[in-house]
Amino acid sequence: MSSNSRRNSKETLKHLAQYFEECTGLTAVHGVQYIGDRKRTWFERLIWAVIVTTSVSVCTKFVLQTYHKWQNAPVYVTIGTALVPIHDIAFPAITICPETKSNSSVYYYPDWIGRAFDKDVEISRVDRLKFEYISMICNRTYASSNFTQQKFDADIHNFLYNITPRFEDTFTNCQFANLVENCSEIFTPIFTREGVCYTFNALDRSKLFQKDVYQFSDFHQLRKKMISPYPRRAVSSGVTGGLQVELRAFVKDMDYRCATALQGFKIIVHDSSELPTQTHNYLRVPLNQAVFAALSPEVISTKKNLESYSADLRQCYFDEEKDLSHFRYYSRSNCEVECLGYLMENILGCLDFYLPRANISTPICGATQLEHIRMIERILATYISNTTSLNSRLEELLLKLIFDVAQSEELVEKSATICNCLPSCSSVEYSFETTQSDYYWYYFEGHKEYKDREYRSLINIHFKDAYYIPMQREEMFNIHFKAYAYYIPMQREEMFGSMDFIAYTGGLLGLFIGFSFISLAEIIYFLTLRIVCNAKLFGRKMWYGNPNC
Template sequence: MVNPSDNQDGKFPVDPIKPRKKYPSFFRNVIQYIYEYSENSTVHGVKYIGEKKRTATERFFWLVILGLSLYFCTYMIIKTYEKWDKSPVIVSFARSPTPIWEIPFPSVTICSETKSRKSVFNFTETIMKFRTYNNLTDEERDKLDKVALVCENHLFHQGSDFIKYDTIDFLTEIAPPFVESLWQCKWLNTNTTCNDLFTPMLTEEGICFSFNMLDRDELFSNEVYHNKDYLAHGVRAEDWSLEKGYSEKLETDTFPRRAISAGQKAGLSILLRAYDYDLDYICRGPVQGFKINLHHPAEYPLVSQQYFRAPLNQEVIVAVKPDMMTTSDGLKDYEPHRRQCYFPSERELRFFKVYTQQNCEIECLTNYTLKACDCVGYHMPHTEDTKICGSKKLVCMHEAQVSLLKNQVEYGLKKSGSNDEDSSDRYTCDCLPACTSLIYNAETSQADFNWQKVFESYKVNFSEFPGVQMTRVTLFFKEQQFINSERNELYGHTDFFANCGGLLGLFMGFSVLSVVEIIYFLSLRIICNIRKYGHHFWSGSADLVHNDAYDHKRR
């Protein structure tokens, strides 16, 4: 080791020290601090960028590599976020099957194609008289105006704008009576009075009859005006809801009714009846018989849109397969439009107490029709002071329905072609499915119903049944159990951060400790150095470091 005091005569060679550039003290400290971080950083590539002995070419190379890695890592994280944001839900099958006794037996709504019995009011004769001579009496014109509401809507538009107070009573009077249409009923292989099972109700198909449907006070809100004669059976649902199902304390005999097994003996059988002399082939067209709609007990039926036929003199066998969708509680924190469904507490309807997609669509159509036509259909839920459309408004009602459907399609197309999520431009109705939904799919088969041969075998006098036509319908669950579907999280918060961490680790060697390391160098380490060296950390620490290196080199 050479002491400078021993080299006064110049006998020892001394390496010349190049004078270093003069930088401001603070700037030199910052550069030295960056060098120190790069030497200790756990992020891949940073070490070579800050290493003092590296050439400019090497530093540029590692800067490019680090920049490309950061670019691809950021790009993939953004794609992962978009997938998590737009498609957070995955639909899968449940882990175990559900027994059919855990769900209600389907509600069955039956509508006769005979809207006006010829023996009471001959619609065919009256409409032909109007078209040929146009000289109806006031009474005939008034009746034609009322019946046109339940016939094909293109037949008569020259009536009144709004119905009269006795219109529903008249439609009930001319329709096939309850005891005539539903002759015999059998539930769970036991003969039962049809009055105990079915309830009259108003639909867009006129007067129909429903089985296993909630009472009107449980289905509609207090704001809805009720006709006392329809959908009022007085039987209340006992600890049942669509989301929670049946309470465990309930017995098998409960309401809504549920099947105890699969197969014909645990189902519903109905013998329907019509009379040939009462059939009207102009009001509803050439196909006579009955329309049947299956739905769950808390849903208002749309018979004209979803039905299967039960023709006259046919036996129809209906094997029911339920299709149920549930949603995990982990999705409750997501916005409804992200998960594409509503929980009961998230969407309240004005006219219905239970939210379903179909109930929402009916309410939306009601509001749209009221706005477009200044009235609603007689079958739509409404308040007591709402006007009810007459036959003159049938065209307006039809155009309102078509316009509403077009608006929804146009919005869907607009939304699919744009990433704009403006909350003011939601769906026209915004009727997302309920997070718990239940649909009944029907597999039907039919054969000739030779009831006449049976009557002949029993020596029954046919004069007691002049012109009678009969149809038998049997409904039952096809299988003892079914597999329902579940909405679950595709990417939860844990999955999203795990994917981001994996990408950061793959491209950058980055981890949570790397973040802590950066925060440490920007905060705690500086604070501790200031406490240790005082103001010299910012004004002269780099000079001290340089002097230490100078002294070490001389020695």
């Protein structure tokens, strides 16, 4: 290096040092002026450099923690203090599934189970087909090697419907809001995993499903034109303000081989816009028992200003964010049904008999597929319970099954999208408390002679309180995806907005280093405008400032 180059380098370093001293001497950031003050000792300047560096490091750590919290947990749910009457929300849909699967005079499962599984006994193809039909709603734990049918056609629906105990024999008395109702007009038949069930206060199939979804007979169809508003609402709390149904089962129809040792009725409580599934809250009503269930609604909505956050951050979908193929309204439950159907159709080439299907020609899974169906259901349950690593977890579980059935990366990727079933941003759930007692119906009605040949059960479902606690009382508005209006008792809000982040960060910067907006402006000034102005005032070579100062 030449002597001129060394001289120029020394001059540049000297000018930088001079400019740094001027900058630190004028800045409003506390402590920095002592570092650049050449009149102080090196020890003092070193101590202040350590102090300022430590403060900046600690402040940076806290700011990064705040930023991480802002990015990863920006939403929280609060509970309000105002009271909202329960008639401002819809009464839930109530689905009743008898544990008795068949009318013994039409088809008695115990008579056929031994013959069907005995290799030395020959039965006709029609009888074997009927047995495999009913095996789809009976105990599904029997080995699939005992069955022969891989696919069913739509006849399974006719068979299951025809062997089900007659509706008028099962439902003997219905009341809503203390008014007697015709049970056949307020309940509609539907297919669930339990077989034929009956649902009250659910949306009509024209509003629940997309137009191209295949419908069996009059299932999911309201029996009469309901008065507005619908779904129904409770006008009061307590046992007189809810739904009360008396149910009957006959001794001759009891079948402990098809179902389980738990006889009676399964009651599923769900939203009117949802298909009842195993994931919903349900309760059991034993035979000759009266069960009273007091409901507490848990309603959550989300403010529109959270639309700027991703669904994964706010942990919910707005109704326009995720469309479903078979349902008109998004909910986590409906999404899970579609996910289950997609996995079955693309892995097994068929659907379980109760799942919605857009094409009537889509095969129904036969009894030989029960083992694979159970595996897919376990995959879905495991996937949903591991929401921290959705895609990788689903891929791992799917591949265990796909390698035995089919291999498709596209299936894994699309399944991860379809099966990402976050809650709806506006949803309602129902928790309940139950009480139970013996039901001496035969004494009350004076029919002791019926005691030994039939059972009666009573279920009463009502709101526990006349009011519930909302987070915020707002003007009632129509939530499109639910097809009815809500007052909002709980609501997702921002944990940290942009202004909250700025205020929090500014507080930390001010606390540790006395930094403010003016301090930032000074730094920018010294790095840009002051250099330009110095060059203009003193010449380009004097960019570092007045040499006489």
